[in-house]
Amino acid sequence: MKIFFLGTGTSQGIPVIGSQHPVCKSDDFKDKRLRVSVWVEWDDFSFVIDCGPDFRTQMLTSNCQKIDAILFTHEHSDHTAGLDDIRPFFFKQGNIPIYGHQRVLKNLKKRFDYIFETENRYPGAPGVTEIEVINSKTIVFETKTIIPINFMHGNLQVFGYRFQDFAYLTDVKTIEKEEIEKLNGLEILVINALREEPHDTHFNLQEALDFINIVKPKKAYLTHISHILGFHEEVQKKLPENVFLAYDNLIITI
16 A cells, blocks of 8 residues: 655645745745645555645646545545546546545535536536445445544544555544544554644644554654644654654655
8 A cells, every 4th residue: 555645734735825934935845735635545546535726736746647536534625625626537537436424525516516517517527426424334445445534623523534554534633432443553644733732623743642642553644734833854853753744745655
């Protein structure tokens, strides 16, 4: 299994438009972060989790050639705004399966109504096949099974996903014990860590580290990172030996 970090930044990306913050002016490529997303290659299958406003750039940079399915965590724009850019995949493959909570699919239908239109479709519009993700119900995609992980982003429900020994959770603030138990025995955990100061809807760095200590994966990677967290290299030096700051275009394999 190969995991390609397409983006590791928060909703504004880094650098933030117009910001004079030192991290936004950094020359280190690891401090430049597109909106958060990952591409998972699992044997012959290719899955993308979330497609935000940087999706086109991410697909070109990663050289992704096909998408078997897109799994959405939630409906916020930094996770969904790139949906129209699935068009080249649709033209090659036909309808692209998209997975999400019923609420998320309803939101996408409202915002991208022309994609979901069944009559009088615009010929250049992409097409999708919707599959609802239901808590505690395993996703079966041909020969692969994916386990949804349910948690809260402030007052908003979000899904993370477990692929065998890899799990990806972003925009976590609170999570119930029974959901944490679904993460036992992980090789790799990806979890959000916005900044050092507390935040109403995201783990800060200490909350992410505490969560990693509970789950006990062999390795953990932090994502959905704000410029306020600090310079990549400086933050990395402070982390436990099995915890790493993810960065855009990082590739890890299991």
